[in-house]
Amino acid sequence: MSEGFTHLDETGAARMVDVTAKDVTVRTARATGRVLVSPEVVRMLREGTVPKGDALAVARIAGIQGAKRTPDLIPLCHPIAIHGVQIDLVVADDAVEISATVKTADRTGVEMEALTAVTTAALAVIDMVKAVDPAAVITDVRMEEKTGGKSGHWRRP
Numbered sequence: 001m002s003e004g005f006t007h008l009d010e011t012g013a014a015r016m017v018d019v020t021a022k023d024v025t026v027r028t029a030r031a032t033g034r035v036l037v038s039p040e041v042v043r044m045l046r047e048g049t050v051p052k053g054d055a056l057a058v059a060r061i062a063g064i065q066g067a068k069r070t071p072d073l074i075p076l077c078h079p080i081a082i083h084g085v086q087i088d089l090v091v092a093d094d095a096v097e098i099s100a101t102v103k104t105a106d107r108t109g110v111e112m113e114a115l116t117a118v119t120t121a122a123l124a125v126i127d128m129v130k131a132v133d134p135a136a137v138i139t140d141v142r143m144e145e146k147t148g149g150k151s152g153h154w155r156r157p
Contacts, residue, residue, distance in 0.1 A: 027148030033141035055128035063087035066120025
């Protein structure tokens, strides 16, 4: 039953994969996502007049915290040393565009940490603007690129 599924044991039960035999390598992952917002929110973000405060600064810190707390949220993720997190937020004409790059030197990758960082930053944007735009939507959260480890470099086509 578990053949081909690394997170299942021989009985089919979920398990955390043992990575102790894997080599420590430098690994990076970059994920992106968007929060669709109203024109009023775009204006407020650009002017710095969001009633709850600096929404982009809060989202940046939330994204960093999200990357660091990923194994607390995703049951089978390994707790690994996060050596760097960069969160970029751009206010577009209809959305806040979010990019997260996470780096480590460890035995397993940081794809889930990058995805969690983007999602956490997006949730923080929504929390900061929900009074102005309760219809804000998180969309297009996805991996863009990863490096390191046995599978090497991958980039979204």
